[in-house]
Amino acid sequence: MLVNKQGKFLSQREFPQLALVQPYVNGKLLTLKAPRMPELTIDIYFIGKASRVSIWNDVCNAVDQSDAAAQWFSTYLRTDCRLVRMAEGCIRFVDPQYAQRPTDQVSFVDGYPLLLVSKDSVNDLNKRLLTPISVMRFRPNVVITGSLAYAEDSWKHIRLGKVDLDIAKPCGRCVIVNVNPSTASTSKEPLKTLTSYRLRNGKAIFGQNLIHRTNGQLHLGDSLEVLAQEKIG
DSSP states (O other): OEEOTTSBEEOTTTOGGGGGOEEEEETTEEEEEOTTSOOEEEEOOSSSOEEEEEETTEEEEEEEOOHHHHHHHHHHHTSOOEEEEEOTTOOEEOOTTTOSSTTOEEOSSSSSSEEEEEHHHHHHHHTTOSSOOOGGGGOOSEEEOSSOTTGGGGEEEEEETTEEEEEEEEEEOOGGGGBOTTTOOBOSTTHHHHHHHOEETTEEEEEEEEEESSOOOOOTTOOEEEEEEOOOO
């Protein structure tokens, strides 16, 4: 995660050019690439002097990832910032309003371990847009195909391959979906169109936040089984 001088997290909301940063992890090495920037490879520091950082309403312990990483990102973003990693032993709990178990936890992502998006739902959205977009606009961890558009709205418990997951809540979308991940350019779409027909409790929703019930690995081509769902009024 990137943080400013005060230890507050930074994201594509303020810095859309972050969409063009390409990170590669190889064991305990992190390589960073970005337009007009020299390639940088650094050690990933798991242990070190901890600092307190904030993401939304949570405060966590973090380990700084070197002056070299800080200089690289500060130059690229033209603002002072540092790259940090969640410290060993630090636990950030999922919002208790939506957690399925009191032990559910999350890393430095927005709020939930995984985000599922349906390609069929994206296809339906694209029928409403003047310029179609890719599924990557929604920054998903899991992309599914072969279901009806928005069928995921009714799912409560699913199995992907051999991993059981709970649907915690629909994902309320922010302006990041208006950032093209290939170019970092911004526009009013697709959030404007989503708001016209997918508005719930003041938020345009698209995709589902997931919490894993069991440990395991997800693989490209895994089958999806819906184990529990609710009727959508």
